Each structure stands twice: as C-alpha cells, then as structure tokens.
Amino acid sequence: MRRWLWAGAGRQTPGESRFSFFDGDPLFELQRAARLAGGRHDPLPRFLVLAAAGVLPPLVETALRRGPLPALLPLLIRFLVAIPVLLWAERFVDHRVRAAVAAFTERGLVRAAELGRFRSIVAGADRLLHAPRAAIAVVAVAFALSPLGSALGLQPPTPPRWWVAYVSLPLFRIVLLQWLWRWVVWVLLLFRVSRLDLRLESTHPDLAGGLGFLEHAAAAFLTLQVAVGAVVAGRLLAVALRGGPQLDKPQIAGFALLTVAVTLGPLVPFSRSLWRAKRLGKLDYGRLASRHNQRFADRWLGPTTADPLGDPSISSLADLGTSYGAIDRMRPLPIGRLSLILLLVVCAAPALPALATRVPLREMLARVVKTVLL
Numbered sequence: 291m292r293r294w295l296w297a298g299a300g301r302q303t304p305g306e307s308r309f310s311f312f313d314g315d316p317l318f319e320l321q322r323a324a325r326l327a328g329g330r331h332d333p334l335p336r337f338l339v340l341a342a343a344g345v346l347p348p349l350v351e352t353a354l355r356r357g358p359l360p361a362l363l364p365l366l367i368r369f370l371v372a373i374p375v376l377l378w379a380e381r382f383v384d385h386r387v388r389a390a391v392a393a394f395t396e397r398g399l400v401r402a403a404e405l406g407r408f409r410s411i412v413a414g415a416d417r418l419l420h421a422p423r424a425a426i427a428v429v430a431v432a433f434a435l436s437p438l439g440s441a442l443g444l445q446p447p448t449p450p451r452w453w454v455a456y457v458s459l460p461l462f463r464i465v466l467l468q469w470l471w472r473w474v475v476w477v478l479l480l481f482r483v484s485r486l487d488l489r490l491e492s493t494h495p496d497l498a499g500g501l502g503f504l505e506h507a508a509a510a511f512l513t514l515q516v517a518v519g520a521v522v523a524g525r526l527l528a529v530a531l532r533g534g535p536q537l538d539k540p541q542i543a544g545f546a547l548l549t550v551a552v553t554l555g556p557l558v559p560f561s562r563s564l565w566r567a568k569r570l571g572k573l574d575y576g577r578l579a580s581r582h583n584q585r586f587a588d589r590w591l592g593p594t595t596a597d598p599l600g601d602p603s604i605s606s607l608a609d610l611g612t613s614y615g616a617i618d619r620m621r622p623l624p625i626g627r628l629s630l631i632l633l634l635v636v637c638a639a640p641a642l643p644a645l646a647t648r649v650p651l652r653e654m655l656a657r658v659v660k661t662v663l664l
Contacts, residue, residue, distance in 0.1 A: 309388055309391045310387075310416075311380070311387060312380060314416070315419070315468075316420065316422050317468065321336060326339060333380065336377055340369060340461055340462075341369045341370065343458075343461060344368075344369045344462065345365065345366060345369045345370070345458070347453045347457075348362060348365060348454050348458065349362065363524055363527065364524045364525050366524075367524030368462045368521055369462065371517070371520045372462070372466075372517040372518070372520045373462065373465055375513060377465070379469075379517075383507075383510040383511060386506045386507045386510040387507050387510070389503070389506070389507075390506065391479075393503045394408065394483065394488075395408065397503075399488045399500055400486065400488065400489070401487060401488075401489055403487075404486045404488075407486060411482045411483055412479070415475050415479040418478070419471070419475040428467045428471060429464060431463070432460045432461075432467055435459075435460075435463060436456050466517075466518075469514050473514070473556075476511075476556055477555065480504075484560045485559075488563060490563055490564065490567040491567075492570065492571025492574075492575075492620060493575070493617060494616075495616065497619050497620050498621055498623075498624035499563070499567045499568075499620065501564070502626070503624075504560070504624045505624055505625050508556060508557055508624075508629065509553070509629040509632060509633075511552055511556075512549075512633065512636050515552055515636050516636060519545060519549070519640040520640075522542075522545050523639065523641075526640060526641065542640060545637070549633065549636055550633065550637070554625065554633075557624055557625060558623065560623070560624060561623055564620060565622065567620070568620040571617040571620075572618070575617060
C-alpha cells in the first residue's frame with residue numbers, strides 16, 4: 291500500500307505537509323483497488339455499493355411481507371443521507387486538515403528549534419492513522435456491536451431484522467468508526483502540537499494569535515455531525531410518526547454536547563497558549579504605548595509645540611491603539627462567530643423533523659412571532 295510520510299527537506303518546501311486522512315489508509319486502498327474510489331475520492335461508486343448491500347434486501351423483504359415502510363426510515367436515513375454525507379466529506383475535510391497542518395510551518399508558527407519535533411509529531415500521527423491494526427479494529431468493533439446489541443435486547447434477533455443487524459448496521463458502523471478514528475488522531479495531533487513553543491502573534495488580525503486557520507478545519511468536522519444528526523433525526527421522526535412520546539430531550543441535548551465536543555474539543559489545548567500570548571502582549575504593548583504616549587505628550591502637549599500636521603507620530607499613536615485593541619479582543623479559542631452559528635444550527639437540526647410532525651409550520655412561526663412581539 292502506498293504510504294505518504296513526511297519527506298526530507300530536500301524533497302519538499304518548508305511547511306509542506308503530505309499528511310492525509312486517506313492516502314495510505316488500508317480500507318481506502320482496498321476500495322481503490324476494487325475501483326470503488328478514484329484519485330478524487332469519488333463517493334458515488336461506494337455509495338451505490340453500500341446502499342445496494344445495506345438497503346435493498348431489507349426493503350425487498352419488507353415489501354414482500356407487506357410490512358410498514360416507516361419502520362425502515364432510520365435505516366434509509368443512514369444509507370441515503372448519512373453515508374453520502376460522510377463519503378462526500380472525505381475530500382472536503384481532508385483538504386482543510388492538510389492545509390491546517392501545513393499552515394503551522396508556512397506561517398512561521400513553529401520555531402526553527404521545534405521544527406524537528408513538529409515533523410516527528412506529524413509523521414507519528416500519519417503512522418497511527420494508517421496502521422493496519424486500526425483498520426482491523428474498526429471492522430471488528432463494527433461487527434461485534436451487533437451480537438452485543440442482540441444480547442442487551444436492543445436488536446431483537448428476529449429473521450426480518452437479521453440482515454439489518456448483522457450486515458446493514460455493521461457496514462454503516464465501519465464508515466462512521468473510520469471517521470471517529472480520524473477525529474481521535476486529529477485531536478492527538480493538535481494536542482501534541484499545542485505543547486510546542488509556538489510563535490503566536492498577539493496582534494494578529496485573526497484575533498487568534500495566527501491560529502485562525504484552525505477554524506476552517508474544526509468547522510469542516512461539522513459535516514460528521516450533520517451525518518450523525520441525520521441519524522438522530524430519523525429515529526426521532528420514526529417515533530413521532532408512530533405516535534410515540536414527545537421529543538427525546540436528553541437525546542437531543544446529548545447530541546448537542548457531542549457536537550460541541552467534536553468541533554471545539556480539538557482546539558481547547560491551544561487556549562493556554564492563547565491566554566499567555568494575550569497576557570504577554572498586553573504587558574509588552576502596554577509598556578511600548580506608555581513610552582510612546584509620554585514622548586508624544588512631551589513633544590506636542592508642552593508649552594511650545596510645532597505644527598503637528600503630517601507628523602508620523604500621530605499615525606503611530608493610532609496604530610498602537612489599534613494593536614492594543616486587537617490584543618484585548620483575542621479569543622480563547624481559534625473559532626469565529628460564523629462557525630459558532632453553524633455549530634448552533636447543527637445542534638438544533640435533529641429536532642426539527644420530529645417537531646414539524648407535532649406542530650404545523652404556520653403555528654410554529656406564529657408562536658415565534660408572539661413570543662418575540664407580545
């Protein structure tokens with residue numbers, strides 16, 4: 291299998307990273323060998339194969355015995371919504387993760403003395419991510435959960451559900467557990483990098499010491515939660531269509547907490563460095579501003595002053611104020627307002643389909659207007 295490892299300096303430019311979630315992954319290479327995955331990680335062939343294996347047999351069996359089709363709704367959501375999202379997200383997330391790893395050196399955040407350790411961290415994450423034992427463990431856990439669920443009474447081993455329990459669900463779990471493993475390696479990679487003596491700039495305009503690029507990678511993992519949220523929404527909708535109880539608030543709250551942890555959790559280790567950069571930046575620029583303002587006052591606010599028009603010291607006074615204001619607005623995490631809004635939307639989305647079956651859209655909008663205006 292082809293492996294991309296960190297090459298020497300003579301073979302790549304400084305800061306270039308070949309770290310990838312997929313190049314060298316054993317399961318992905320097997321799919322590529324079967325011509326189910328191309329160079330662009332085309333998800334369509336894999337989606338068709340997984341959908342045919344996971345959905346068609348239960349669908350045919352249900353039609354032959356004239357069973358209720360809504361009972362298959364959670365399964366259809368898994369294979370017709372969640373899996374396409376997870377497969378499409380491969381290229382989307384991989385591009386942003388690779389760019390984020392490369393940005394640490396491209397932007398000079400890794401000091402020369404730490405460059406060797408940084409490369410070692412990236413290479414170690416690559417080996418851990420693409421270890422054959424990890425792929426074997428993913429497949430083993432995916433299939434082992436089915437008999438465990440049957441033993442606990444969560445999946446009754448009746449003949450109509452045998453295919454779903456022992457074929458369909460394991461196939462879905464393999465795709466989902468692969469993403470979970472990638473996320474775990476991503477967390478470990480960022481944690482180890484956060485322990486380095488990074489060169490953070492407290493006045494950087496991204497208000498994150500120069501780590502603002504991590505926001506794009508963190509927000510990209512929301513696609514994983516979109517897929518998980520679709521599964522949760524499908525189960526809640528199926529219960530609502532059967533006339534079941536109201537919305538499962540603990541399940542929705544648990545999904546929201548999981549979404550926040552998956553998105554923001556990998557960024558938390560950098561908060562200590564950001565707080566330190568903010569504190570030191572305030573001290574350094576505070577001393578610089580004091581010296582500058584004292585000299586400015588001595589020159590322009592004394593009994594005899596010259597014409598200040600066009601003098602560069604006035605401009606530098608404004609620039610210092612802007613820099614100090616940027617330091618004061620530094621964020622504890624490299625995440626922006628738009629990403630937080632998307633995070634809230636994803637957290638709330640699973641409840642909407644089930645809620646729509648309980649309350650008509652017109653009534654929902656009327657309630658919102660009354661709450662706001664009355």
